[in-house]
Amino acid sequence: MDIQNLLDDIVGAVQPHVGQGNVADYIPQLGAVDPQQFGISVATREGEVYSAGDAHVDFSIQSISKVFALALVLAFDGDGIWKRVFREPSGNPFNSLIQLESEEGIPRNPFINAGAIVVTDRLLSITGNAAHAVRDLMRQETTKVSIDTDHHVAGSELANSHRNASLAHFLASCGNLENPVDEVLDSYAKQCALAMTCEDLALATRFLAANGLGTDGTLLLSPAQTKRINAVMLTCGTYDAAGEFAYRVGLPGKSGVGGGIVAVVPNKCSISVWSPGLGRSGNSVAGVAALDEFTTRTGWSVF
Numbered sequence: 499m500d501i502q503n504l505l506d507d508i509v510g511a512v513q514p515h516v517g518q519g520n521v522a523d524y525i526p527q528l529g530a531v532d533p534q535q536f537g538i539s540v541a542t543r544e545g546e547v548y549s550a551g552d553a554h555v556d557f558s559i560q561s562i563s564k565v566f567a568l569a570l571v572l573a574f575d576g577d578g579i580w581k582r583v584f585r586e587p588s589g590n591p592f593n594s595l596i597q598l599e600s601e602e603g604i605p606r607n608p609f610i611n612a613g614a615i616v617v618t619d620r621l622l623s624i625t626g627n628a629a630h631a632v633r634d635l636m637r638q639e640t641t642k643v644s645i646d647t648d649h650h651v652a653g654s655e656l657a658n659s660h661r662n663a664s665l666a667h668f669l670a671s672c673g674n675l676e677n678p679v680d681e682v683l684d685s686y687a688k689q690c691a692l693a694m695t696c697e698d699l700a701l702a703t704r705f706l707a708a709n710g711l712g713t714d715g716t717l718l719l720s721p722a723q724t725k726r727i728n729a730v731m732l733t734c735g736t737y738d739a740a741g742e743f744a745y746r747v748g749l750p751g752k753s754g755v756g757g758g759i760v761a762v763v764p765n766k767c768s769i770s771v772w773s774p775g776l777g778r779s780g781n782s783v784a785g786v787a788a789l790d791e792f793t794t795r796t797g798w799s800v801f
């Protein structure tokens with residue numbers, strides 16, 4: 499398989515989709531990003547990296563950070579988090595308030611905002627600084643020490659975070675937050691506002707394609723924990739489009755409203771795509787198209 503050739507081809511094939519959809523503008527800083535961009539990177543289990551298009555441009559990873567926060571909490575704390583968050587697809591938008599009340603403050607899964615706020619809360623309790631913990635994991639896996647939060651994006655989210663604040667206050671009212679609401683929201687916004695490239699994200703996600711083995715050869719997660727994170731990504735990683743994503747792409751994946759998506763081919767490689775235009779459920783239109791093309795042409799999927 500000539501992966502470089504394939505990625506170059508995919509850049510051409512997805513051009514009609516680049517710019518389709520809408521850039522997230524409920525976080526004003528994200529609304530200012532040029533939608534005419536597309537990048538793709540693949541990191542193989544063996545350590546090769548392939549990139550094409552705008553794969554070296556920084557973008558806001560947003561909800562992709564939720565995977566890494568969950569990985570850290572599972573690594574530090576084992577299964578305790580599953581008493582505070584379910585692992586079922588929600589079928590609702592990522593920032594929906596509806597289920598949280600009827601399900602008495604236990605979020606459906608760790609990848610919708612309510613669930614991710616609970617995971618960040620736990621990570622904050624464990625580490626004292628959840629955003630730094632996620633950032634440091636990214637730095638470690640990419641060996642790139644310049645990775646950091648874009649504070650303009652974090653500030654822009656915090657200044658417009660009425661929905662996440664209402665989720666967090668409701669969680670607190672149900673006794674499902676350990677830390678003050680403002681501190682949890684601050685950490686959550688900063689972890690979401692990490693700025694990274696496709697190549698960085700492919701490298702950072704590689705441990706999920708390697709049974710939990712990190713870049714430096716240490717085990718970040720057990721093979722069983724890795725399998726479970728990938729399973730939750732498959733069923734919940736793209737919100738109320740998880741069924742459509744499984745149908746088209748056939749891989750565990752996690753999207754963010756910055757237009758990035760990471761996907762995992764277990765035991766083979768991690769893939770990261772980015773293009774800012776989002777479909778109705780908040781997933782990159784050109785990104786999903788590229789992953790569809792990738793798995794259809796390689797036959798690399800979990801199905």
Ligand SMILES: NC(=O)CC[C@H](N)C(=O)O
Pocket residue numbers: 559560561562592593611655662687690753754755756780
């Ligand atoms: N789906 C996303 O990427 C959402 C993340 C964003 N920071 C929010 O909480 O709204």
